[in-house]
Amino acid sequence: MRSLQARYNRDRFMMALLVLGTALAALPLLLLLGYALIEGFTSLNWDFFTKTQKPPGELGGGMAQAIVGTIILNGVALLLAIPFGLAAGILLSEYPEHPLNPPLRVLSDTLNGMPAILKGLLAYVLIVKPMGGFSGLSGAVALAFIMLPILAKSTESVLRLVPWTIREAGLGLGLPRWRVILSLVLPAARAGVVTGMLLALSRAAGEAAPLLFTAFGNVYMQFNLLQPMDSLPVRLYTYAVSPYDDWHRQAWAAGLVLLGLIVLTSLLARWATRGRQ
Amino acid sequence: MLGDRVFAAVVTLLAFGVVALSLGLGYYLYLGGAQAIERFGFWGFLTGTTWDPALKEEFGAWPYLVGTLLTSFCALLLSLFPAIAAAIYAAEYAPRWLVGVINYLVDLMAAVPSVVYGLWGIFVLAPFLREKLFLPAYMWAAENAPGVLPYLGNPSGYGFFTAVVILASMIIPYTTALARDAISLVPQAQREAAYALGATRWEVMRLAMLPYARGGILAGVILALGRALGETMAVAMVIGNTNIMLKLLGIPLLYPLFGPATTMPSVIALEFKEAVTDIHLSSLIALGFYLFLVAFAVNLLASYLINAFKVGGQRA
Numbered sequence: 001m002r003s004l005q006a007r008y009n010r011d012r013f014m015m016a017l018l019v020l021g022t023a024l025a026a027l028p029l030l031l032l033l034g035y036a037l038i039e040g041f042t043s044l045n046w047d048f049f050t051k052t053q054k055p056p057g058e059l060g061g062g063m064a065q066a067i068v069g070t071i072i073l074n075g076v077a078l079l080l081a082i083p084f085g086l087a088a089g090i091l092l093s094e095y096p097e098h099p100l101n102p103p104l105r106v107l108s109d110t111l112n113g114m115p116a117i118l119k120g121l122l123a124y125v126l127i128v129k130p131m132g133g134f135s136g137l138s139g140a141v142a143l144a145f146i147m148l149p150i151l152a153k154s155t156e157s158v159l160r161l162v163p164w165t166i167r168e169a170g171l172g173l174g175l176p177r178w179r180v181i182l183s184l185v186l187p188a189a190r191a192g193v194v195t196g197m198l199l200a201l202s203r204a205a206g207e208a209a210p211l212l213f214t215a216f217g218n219v220y221m222q223f224n225l226l227q228p229m230d231s232l233p234v235r236l237y238t239y240a241v242s243p244y245d246d247w248h249r250q251a252w253a254a255g256l257v258l259l260g261l262i263v264l265t266s267l268l269a270r271w272a273t274r275g276r277q
Numbered sequence: 278m279l280g281d282r283v284f285a286a287v288v289t290l291l292a293f294g295v296v297a298l299s300l301g302l303g304y305y306l307y308l309g310g311a312q313a314i315e316r317f318g319f320w321g322f323l324t325g326t327t328w329d330p331a332l333k334e335e336f337g338a339w340p341y342l343v344g345t346l347l348t349s350f351c352a353l354l355l356s357l358f359p360a361i362a363a364a365i366y367a368a369e370y371a372p373r374w375l376v377g378v379i380n381y382l383v384d385l386m387a388a389v390p391s392v393v394y395g396l397w398g399i400f401v402l403a404p405f406l407r408e409k410l411f412l413p414a415y416m417w418a419a420e421n422a423p424g425v426l427p428y429l430g431n432p433s434g435y436g437f438f439t440a441v442v443i444l445a446s447m448i449i450p451y452t453t454a455l456a457r458d459a460i461s462l463v464p465q466a467q468r469e470a471a472y473a474l475g476a477t478r479w480e481v482m483r484l485a486m487l488p489y490a491r492g493g494i495l496a497g498v499i500l501a502l503g504r505a506l507g508e509t510m511a512v513a514m515v516i517g518n519t520n521i522m523l524k525l526l527g528i529p530l531l532y533p534l535f536g537p538a539t540t541m542p543s544v545i546a547l548e549f550k551e552a553v554t555d556i557h558l559s560s561l562i563a564l565g566f567y568l569f570l571v572a573f574a575v576n577l578l579a580s581y582l583i584n585a586f587k588v589g590g591q592r593a
Contacts, residue, residue, distance in 0.1 A: 011477035018370065021362020022379065025453060028446035029386045032397045039400075087291030095285065104292060106580055107299035113500060113576035114302065114569070115507020117542045121565040122302050124549075125309040145298060152295055178284030206390025209509035209542065213549040233392045237510060240396045248400065255393045262388045 033259070040256025043249040048257075053219040053235075059246050063254055065221045069230040073136060073215055074205050076225065077143035078197060085148050085200070086193070089155020094181050104152075112149035119145035120210025128214055136222070136229030139215025146207060147200035154196025158189045195269040202265040206258055208233035232258055303569050310563025312556060322563060326529055328520055328544075330552065336560035338541070338567055340520035344532060345540040345568070348437065348512065349505035352444035356501065360449040361494065364456035365482060380457075387450035395514030398443045399435075403515055406442070407434030411535045428523065430536020437538040440516040444508055448501040455500060459493020459586070460486055492586025499579040506572050513543030520544075541568045 047062040054061030088108060091098055123142035128134055162185050170180035186193065208231070211217070216228040217238065232254050239251035307314070313336055314322055325337015367379040411432030418425050430436060463486050471485035487494075517537025522529035532538035541564050552558045 007477050007480070011479040014479040014482075015370065018362045018366040021359045022366045022371075025359035025363040025449050026379070026382055028449075029382055029389070031401070032389065032394065035397055035401050036393065084291050084294040087288045088295045091288050091292040095288070098289070100289060100292065100296065104296055106577070108295050109580040109583075110573060110576040111295065111299045111302070113503045113507075113579065114299075114572055115509065115542055117507065117509045117545055118302060118306065118565050118569055118572070121309065121545070121562055122305055125305045125562065129309075148295055148298065152292075176278050177281045179280070181284070202388055206388075206392065208390070208392045209546050212546055216550075233390055233510075236392050236396065237514070240392070240399055241514060251396055252400075255396050258390055258393055262390070263385065266384060266388060 036252065036255050036259050039249075039252035040259075043253040044256060045253075048250065048253050052221055056242070056247075057244060061250075063230075063232065063235050063250065065218060066230040066232045066235040066254070067257075068221060068223075069136070069215070069218070070205060070232045072223070072225070073140050073143060073211070073229060073231055074201055076137070076140035077147055077204060078201055080140060080144040081147035081151055081200065082197070085151025085196075086155055088148075088152035089159060089196075090181060090186075092152065092156040093159035094177075094185065108149045108152045111145075112153065115209075116142075116146055116207050117209040120212070120214050123210065123214045131226075134214065134216035134228045136215050136225040136227065139211045139229060139231070140225070142210040142214045143204040143207065146204045146210070150200040150203060151196055154199060155189075155193055158192025158196065159185060161192065162188045191272045195272045198265045198269045198272075202262045205261060206233055208237045212237075303566070303573065306562060306566040306569050310559055310561075310566045312559035313563040314566070316556065322560075323567060326522075328560075330548070330554070330557045330560075334554065334556055336556070336563075338564055340522055340529070341539055341541040341544050341564060342567065343522065343530065344516075344520075344538045345506055345542070345571075347532065348440050348444055348516070348538065348540055349502055351441045352448060352505050353498065353502050355441060355445040356449045356452060357498070360452035360497075360501070361456055363449070364453045364460060364494070364497075367453070368457045368460035369482065369486070370478065383450045383453050383457075386446075387454070391447070391508060391510040392514075394443055394447055395511040398439060398511060398515040402442060403434035403439050406439055407432060411438075415535070428531075428533055430533020432535045433517070433537075435515050435517040436534075436536045437516065437532045438535050440512045440538065440540075443511050443515055444505050447508060447511060448505050451501040451504050452494075452497040455497025455583070456490070456494040459490040459497070462493065463489045492582055496579050496582035496586065499575060499582060503572055503575040503579060506575065507542055507568065509542035509546050512540055513546050516540065516543060518543060518547060541565075 047060060049062060049067065050064055051060070051062035052065045053063070088104060092101060092105060095101065120142045122145065123138045127138040127141055166184050166188060167180055170184045171177070211231050211234050215231060215234070217234045218228045218230040222229050236251050236254040236258070239247040239254070317325055317336060322336065323338050323342065325335070326339045327333065327335045327337050328340060329335050363379060363383070367376050371379060411434060415426070415429055415432040418429055467485050467489065468481050471481040476484065516539060518539050519537035520539050523531040523533060525531055545561050545564055549561055552561055
């Protein structure tokens with residue numbers, strides 16, 4: 001047995017190490033947030049939101065087409081993903097005896113961990129290639145692939161939080177199972193389900209990789225889903241690797257807007273679940 | 278009842294979409310890459326070291342496979358200490374107000390888009406590493422040990438090591454979140470018993486907590502590895518993207534520490550738009566198929582570990 005003092009010293013040393021490690025873990029994020037705030041704020045202006053891209057080398061212009069594109073792409077993706085994601089969540093939580101459940105659980109977890117760029121490649125093979133061109137639709141499908149497993153997982157976990165007594169009460173009143181799920185369980189978990197959608201949205205909204213060869217990007221305003229469509233992450237990437245200072249400035253502005261969106265959705269999600277519990 | 282059966286059928290059918298998507302991902306990536314895989318062979322493509330889209334039209338995945346594995350494993354090693362320290366600290370020792378802050382930061386860190394990490398990498402991290410680490414190390418080596426210069430590589434700031442640092446900061450939250458959950462799942466009686474025996478905080482952690490949480494922590498580490506393997510934009514933006522490798526015992530096995538390297542996802546992202554020939558496109562999709570195989574295996578392992586150690590880690 002080592003002396004008490006040695007054990008105390010060791011304890012203090014290990015605690016110091018833990019604090020140091022925690023600081024190290026937080027350091028990159030704090031630096032990144034700091035730089036994005038400073039560089040982003042000085043670069044943001046009204047034009048950024050209202051004007052589209054200017055030709056390379058010309059000062060000014062903005063990312064209006066990318067902001068609109070991001071909203072359309074993610075909106076359509078969410079609409080595509082919701083029925084499948086909700087159904088998977090309902091099956092996992094409400095039909096525990098279903099034979100599809102074990103593979104569904106494992107595969108949806110694995111799908112969640114699959115690189116986003118592969119989901120973009122899948123959308124390319126399934127849609128871009130047969131249709132013969134890049135399109136907003138293929139980008140939305142790629143983003144929907146990213147949202148799906150997140151929706152399934154979050155729906156399952158919030159449905160599980162709904163007390164069983166509610167289901168029993170419904171069944172005891174003679175309601176069929178499907179009515180119990182649709183009219184009692186889902187409404188009771190509404191805030192949580194919406195939170196899941198927000199999380200899926202914020203995860204997909206920042207993705208650039210799968211959009212590079214699906215939605216492709218576009219310097220003009222585009223509302224047609226069958227044409228190439230722009231998005232903030234893709235525009236940010238293009239600007240960041242460009243040689244123009246003014247584009248670098250706008251890339252920081254785009255980074256700040258993306259970060260702001262994500263902080264906002266995560267705060268909304270927290271607020272939605274807090275109101276319920 | 279009819280309504281029940283219809284509802285269950287609809288739900289099953291829609292949920293099957295998730296299953297079909299996971300299986301379809303592998304199948305269609307194989308189909309898309311079949312032309313390249315058939316032309317160079319399954320192993321031939323994997324071990325081929327030439328990637329020449331312009332003249333010879335010969336494609337091999339080796340430089341990209343090695344780049345992906347090397348960057349991911351190095352990033353994992355670099356992230357282990359901070360990630361697990363943060364998990365232990367947040368789960369057990371931090372004051373309550375700080376726990377909330379740490380948890381929020383960890384969630385936020387996982388949610389920051391890859392391109393934003395890349396942006397920061399290009400304009401802040403890479404210049405910093407070049408000035409403070411690469412150049413001094415390179416100058417020192419040039420004077421004292423010129424033999425290692427080729428292993429250090431061009432200290433431009435954009436290369437292997439910068440990508441590893443970025444990747445490490447990106448995967449910290451995955452390890453931290455799962456390890457933290459695993460530690461907080463350890464039964465309360467377990468730690469109280471250890472404290473009652475007069476153990477110090479660290480001894481409680483070392484003897485009563487960590488052995489129980491081992492499985493969950495391991496699952497977090499594997500999951501983080503899976504994320505690192507597939508990380509695209511941030512890596513593509515700072516890694517320099519060159520597939521020239523260093524030879525070790527005559528086999529191309531390494532990239533210079535500071536110099537440019539490449540990975541499977543980043544070459545797909547960068548070359549796809551410029552790919553004009555069918556075989557080049559097919560080779561890029563085939564790279565995706567191999568990435569799928571690696572990522573699938575890693576994620577399967579992670580989800581197995583998570584499920585196996587779910588109940589307080591009894592099986593550890």
